[in-house]
Amino acid sequence: MGIVTIVGAGMMGSALSVPLRCNGHAVRIVGTPLDGEIIESLQKTSFHPNLKRRLPEGVEYFRCEELGRALEGAELLVGGVSSFGLDWFIRNVVPVIPDGLPVLSVTKGMLDQPDGTMLSYPEVCRAAAERPVCFCAIGGPCTSYELADRDPTEVTFCGWDMEKLRRMKALFETPFYSVSLSADVRGVECAVALKNAYALAVSLAVGLSYAREGREFEHFNSQAALFGQSVREMQGLLALCGGNPSNLYLGVGDLYVTVFGGRTRKIGVLLGRGVPFADAMAQLSGVTLESVVITERTARAVRRLDALGAARLSDYPLLMHVDELITQGKRVNIPWKAFEQENSV
């Protein structure tokens, strides 16, 4: 049995203790500076106040200051921070990672570069580290509370070292948690990062029908049209990133699960009802939205690539519309006709 240290006591990091404990491994969860109350609750009763579930027996909890002790003897470090915690993780955790300890991260996102390149977070971490660290990441459709409830879940671990990935898979694999492995870090991470942007886009349709009919009634033709257009644009973006086209399914599965709830859907529905972005954000006071960040970054990268002649802006009308809702405060006006195509092959 191994020792796995999870840094970040958020919902996803914490839920990963479930398959690990199921396999009998020692699990240590270390809170970030923002996780003080969560760690306190977990230490007292094992109850996670955000996940609203009790974590498995035997998990040990550590405060941020105890990171060094929590890493002693560990064979894997799980990076459990959200993309808003990535800078903190790079500044405070990466420098103290013991030599040879690999990292598996749940953080989803991409960082656009001035030349239009979209870097995955494992690439960002690798570039930021001052010595070689094996950075890997988890992609694929998985909500934390359903993982905690042992709903059958399929994910993909990606990284550059297949041997290390196989060992990680052995730690996590259970009947309810299935793990594929991929060396296509850019493709896997691009596919799953983009789903946040497009989940917001699909949710616009839900808001549209509220606005039109004055009641909460879901139409699916318009959702499906936006879902299909999202898949088409994600397919194009995956190619722009240099990802393997066969990894599209990871982003699509993740898009499916993200449309059904959470903050991304809430902001999408509000924007779809015609609420301007600033007012919508005020209604969702205090939430941090990865969907907003990834939309802005991806739109910026595509505009840059278009200027360089390496992409066509007109291939991404849905992304561009969501971006103008966010960055220019425009009102929703889905460019349905811009989705139309005429293809002779």
Place this chain on the structure above:
Amino acid sequence: MGIVTIVGAGMMGSALSVPLRCNGHAVRIVGTPLDGEIIESLQKTSFHPNLKRRLPEGVEYFRCEELGRALEGAELLVGGVSSFGLDWFIRNVVPVIPDGLPVLSVTKGMLDQPDGTMLSYPEVCRAAAERPVCFCAIGGPCTSYELADRDPTEVTFCGWDMEKLRRMKALFETPFYSVSLSADVRGVECAVALKNAYALAVSLAVGLSYAREGREFEHFNSQAALFGQSVREMQGLLALCGGNPSNLYLGVGDLYVTVFGGRTRKIGVLLGRGVPFADAMAQLSGVTLESVVITERTARAVRRLDALGAARLSDYPLLMHVDELITQGKRVNIPWKAFEQENSV
């Protein structure tokens, strides 16, 4: 303004009168031999008993025997039969199509050949016709009642004659009905036919959670895992058919809309709960299920292609499982681990 004759008074054929009348065209709906009661209701009150909506003013209704009269002066024939009506359509309608009258069909499905080829219905019709007829088809996510309600909808018309397709688009295009055009008949039709098989597959997850928890509670990780696997298998099947990979999005959008309701979901949920196929069909007495037919045909084609060395059965574990539920009466047992992969690129 043109005259469009719709043969088949089912829900989809009838709903297509909405964009056509919106554009001011003359619309004639001709019932099949099974549509007697529907035509009677429509003639009396314009109310469609299955669609549960009144059709637009000005539509004319014809009984099956009046087909010849209904075709006089028409510039387009819409084939509005389901795949179970295709034989009737080929035997009774195709021979009397006036020279030069193009056909646009809503019928979704594929026919497998002894060599493993999967033929689209426009190809089947073309082969069955004794003289040249321009057969085109509609693909993409569109439920009839939402089209009738003017929910924004995106579809693709496919065919071999782009000029004719452009004219058809001009007849139908409205602010709420957007039309793309594609010459990739096999790809478009394959993508949208397969969604029926895979909508049943995704619905299995809904049944699984009922069975496990004894209540109607939807989990999405497992649905998303099956949705993602469906997309992966559809991507492979599209390649086997020789379709353009970029048309995958049509099938995925259509899959999204199909998972949310109707008979395909019902049978999938029952099978997912562990009910054997025969009992599930008995519970849904009398319904005809395109999802069942398309699953059997596609599985047969893939087995044949595998035997010929042109495909690998192991790439389609979800399709094969649904097929064994249907054809061998097995109980649900999702092959989660067969979905796992290890990819070095």
